[in-house]
Amino acid sequence: MKPGDAVGKPAGERRPLRIALLGCGTVGSQVVRLLREQARDLEARVGAPLELAGVAVRRIDRRRDVEIDPALLTTDAMGLVTRDDVDIVVEVIGGIEPARTLILAAMERGKSIVTANKALLAEDGATIHGAARRHGVDLYFEASVGGAIPLLRPLRESLAGDHVHRVLGIVNGTTNYILDKMDSTGASFTDALEEAQALGYAEADPTADVEGFDAAAKAAILAGIAFHTRVTAADVHREGITEITAADVASAAAMGYVIKLLAICARSEDGRSVGVRVHPAMIPRSHPLAGVREAYNAVFVEAESAGRLMFYGAGAGGPQTASAVLGDIVAVARNRLAGTRGPDESTYADLPVHPIGETVTRYHVALDVADKPGVLARVAEIFAKHDVSIQTVRQEGHGDDAQLVIVTHHAKDAALSATVESLRELDIVRAVASVMRVEGEDER
Amino acid sequence: MKPGDAVGKPAGERRPLRIALLGCGTVGSQVVRLLREQARDLEARVGAPLELAGVAVRRIDRRRDVEIDPALLTTDAMGLVTRDDVDIVVEVIGGIEPARTLILAAMERGKSIVTANKALLAEDGATIHGAARRHGVDLYFEASVGGAIPLLRPLRESLAGDHVHRVLGIVNGTTNYILDKMDSTGASFTDALEEAQALGYAEADPTADVEGFDAAAKAAILAGIAFHTRVTAADVHREGITEITAADVASAAAMGYVIKLLAICARSEDGRSVGVRVHPAMIPRSHPLAGVREAYNAVFVEAESAGRLMFYGAGAGGPQTASAVLGDIVAVARNRLAGTRGPDESTYADLPVHPIGETVTRYHVALDVADKPGVLARVAEIFAKHDVSIQTVRQEGHGDDAQLVIVTHHAKDAALSATVESLRELDIVRAVASVMRVEGEDER
Incomplete structure (x- = not known):
């Protein structure tokens, strides 16, 4: 016709x-x-x-x-x-x-x-x-x-007159199901994955989901629309959830956090570049995304004029x-x-995608340490050397079980990584028990 | 041009x-x-x-x-x-x-x-x-x-290939602010309204908001789009929040409920008509809408294929x-x-809007009663006579403070109203302390 x-x-x-x-x-x-x-x-x-x-x-x-x-x-x-x-x-x-x-x-x-x-x-x-x-x-x-969640049309059309700062959400139902099970039952990653597979939430080869490839593709699409910039999967910093342990989940829970696989697309502070990343992160249990259970998806959009919007619903299913x-x-x-067409792809802003090292974020770091005087001072010195400011530090356990749990202020991801590398080399640090980004506290 | x-x-x-x-x-x-x-x-x-x-x-x-x-x-x-x-x-x-x-x-x-x-x-x-x-x-x-919440475009376009069963939400920020304050501080309606006025959330003449006119207009627009039917404000059953007391809010809280002004647009069970109503209702504190604080808005859409979607954000503001x-x-x-146009109004379904009496809902009824044997039997008889099934009944207090708190199963609103009318005439009922619809328990 x-x-x-x-x-x-x-x-x-x-x-x-x-x-x-x-x-x-x-x-x-x-x-x-x-x-x-x-x-x-x-x-x-x-x-x-x-x-x-x-x-x-x-x-x-x-x-x-x-x-x-x-x-x-x-x-x-x-x-x-x-x-x-x-x-x-x-x-x-x-x-x-x-x-x-x-x-x-x-x-x-x-x-x-x-x-x-x-x-x-x-x-x-x-x-x-x-x-x-x-x-x-x-x-x-x-x-x-x-x-099923209307996301792209609202971003592309409803917010066409606004300025999107950040898109942050849970966009993969399989990993959310697994992490939710780990959180609610204490299951290991492997057990939770097997349950997800038995229920049809995860595929026989779960790589695309658990390694974050699926979420990274979605993050690229969301970022492209939100920032009027072409973003490909290769631009997305991607970490999966296969290394999350029951201990990580339990320790997060004890501190009032829950671990979610997040897709985060954000402008840099000066607005001249964008960062796009998919990784597990700790979010406060009071954050609305913390309440997204099972295989559901939810996405926050933060825009200059509209403020914070949330879209929630089933992220998969026939x-x-x-x-x-x-x-x-x-x-x-x-x-x-x-005899017409919908809007074309919009890439006029053409912003560079900055590497993960440029991203400003916060870290939660748990260190197995020797239980003797001066440990904290030496650990704190390493953070200071990399210009990473510590928000809270807590010692847990004694003797061989002594653990320092540190939450940082916002800092460049590269500085945080370098800090962790230096900590690994410290003789008084027996092991870096866990390192996880912390998100969603600023927008509570 | x-x-x-x-x-x-x-x-x-x-x-x-x-x-x-x-x-x-x-x-x-x-x-x-x-x-x-x-x-x-x-x-x-x-x-x-x-x-x-x-x-x-x-x-x-x-x-x-x-x-x-x-x-x-x-x-x-x-x-x-x-x-x-x-x-x-x-x-x-x-x-x-x-x-x-x-x-x-x-x-x-x-x-x-x-x-x-x-x-x-x-x-x-x-x-x-x-x-x-x-x-x-x-x-x-x-x-x-x-x-700011993208609602109409998703309903009209993203869900154009789906079959919407129900739209249920908080669409008036002023009344949500007032009810939230009453819930979180125990304030009276008048005090909460004054605070809302002082903060610019309510106008000097708050009638349009607190009497539900604003929400009713929005409900009419939502229902029209969701059901492809013309719905006017006059079709909307409307009750405001001016008669909600601090005692109502406290009593709901004690039972695990929160009172919200809801706009509800729903197909009848046989799908041949729609009901559109705005009224305060009790919802379980675990329901996502219960967590919508201050002047925020949130709308649930339940569609045949998409399932439950939620849209959340700022409902007002410049x-x-x-x-x-x-x-x-x-x-x-x-x-x-x-050289084109967006989609026209779609009213092809042309469904009749049924009166509130035809709506199927649940009631929470609190009765001040004489504290003597046989009271429950006589009250239960009235419910049975009107074909309204009781889900739970609880006696609270003794002597002059005796109160029966009844929550019904789903029944036609007309039958529930008639039940309450009959209860008022019962000599052993000293007063009908409160009557409120209960929503949001089926979709938890």
Whole structure:
């Protein structure tokens, strides 16, 4: 169809907008179900019927969560996305290839794209966004971050007249489930991971989640939109949660903290650069993010005029992610009917992404130390030498169990790292028991 | 300008989009400030400069929070909105007239409208939306509900492919401030109101807030969007908080509840009608809305596929509301450049709004009773007669202080009201000490 050729006709006379679906797993099968069950509502909201043109799958005969007319199934994804009767391509395969090649081929033929593919957008957003602009097609990807939670549209559109300082949140449900279990039951990382796998919250190979790759891709996407700057996954400082021990969790709990895997996108103080990082951090138990349980996600946005906003909801799951996909389908369908497009990627600010060492943060450091006079003085000297100011220090235990627990004031991450390195070399420090960043105290 | 005539030209060559601002109070002055301070960012995001064409005020010589070139000020609002060089009219006067007349006149001349006017949209949305459609202009009103919180855009666009069951939230900051103070300090309603007035959270005439008119207008707007149905303020069952006593708050607290003024928009169980109501209600202290302090707002949305979403932030305030206004300005400006429009009002579902009596809810009832055998039996009989099932009953105090505290299961509001009426007539009931709806226990 030519964009706009249905405008003005009564809904009943408009030819359907036809959708090619790439992938029919957890999310894809829910997209099929919703397109079917909500068909009337969708038609009323779009102004024309939405019709499934075909579903590209790897294996035709696999058992699926939803019944699909066999005539719609195909293993020829490229053939499907380039068909003339397809208006909108919905990509829920995930991963870089073949998703990228298929999306680019579809755009070249003028199809609007709806995708949930955070990995692709975070790794090669330049190519994908560039192609969308060049071919004048829509590229919507609300489902790529925060599952069902409307996040990208509010950031991109509702806050388009504001100045975002920081985006801070829990954007990976698997790791939040694991850390929540560790916190609430005292389980080890391994046990909590196994439980998450048994319940379907974690995959057989959990690397993407527990090593922070998934959260880092989402952080890159959030930072790009929030700061009008292109940010890739490679720009994101990333640490996973595999080394968090039950002892770390218990010790945090004893001090009134909870450990969460956070994605933090923040402008530097002078506003001239941005930092994007994903790592476990201690947050006060009174912080709203501390109350985000199980596999839920929540994201804080701090903007100059709007102040602090929070968005909370299910960060994953078939129906939840499909809800976000459907919202995007309605948007691109309306745009096609109106002969228009949604806003392009906005990267005009083009701010440099500074390395983690430049980030200003706070540390919680637990040191196993010799229990003798002068220990604190020597430890404090190391902090002072690196210009890191100590907020609180507490000695716990005696003799062989003596531990110094130190919480610092804000300092550059590089200075904090260097401090910890120096501490490791100190003869009176038997071991650096734990080092963790502390977040969320300033905005309580 | 003709819509679209700037498309394709480099940003620098595009003629500015010119904005007429109606009202320069708390919100308006912040809009002026942001248009000035964010000028470069706004130009980059819109694709053309935004320029203030004029500001209509009641009195030219009033002291304002922001400096404005006197040449821009005018008392002739009608003259301003009908000027040929105005593209976008931003209305932050509030109230029905002259706002309505000015908006209609502006639309007739093809101007895009951004408004924060909940009262007008809730009272006469049909006229305003109808005119926008007829004249083919944009009508954006994110700032009318929830201040800075992106609510309407997510409901209208992100959830366009989902089926919303319920919207439940705190949408009035003044009453939340008052109830929070009553809860945290034991203050009376009058004292808490005075404090809110002293701090600028409540107006000299607080009627619109404390009687629930403001929340009811917002509930009407939320329900309309959530259910694709026209809902007016008159459809909303409204009860304010003026009769909440310190004793009510203390008694709720003793039972683990907190009293909040809630706006609740919900489909009936069979989905064939909707109920929209604003009233104080008891919610469990463990409910996320219970933690919404001071003048903050928070709204839960429960949708078929997305599940439960929560949006939290500042519900009022000059800069906060101005942030929402600016977001809308950017959207309508982009639309003008692209020669397109945002989605029209969607009322296709056209569901009837059922009266409060049809609403299914729970009651907490405290009765001052005679302390003698058989009292509970007679009270229980009254509930049974009206087909209202009792969940818990507890006797507190003895002799003259004897009180029965009853919490019901879900029942129709009409049956619950009738039960309370019958209880009042019972000789052994000395007084109905308090009656309050209980919400938020099912979704814990």
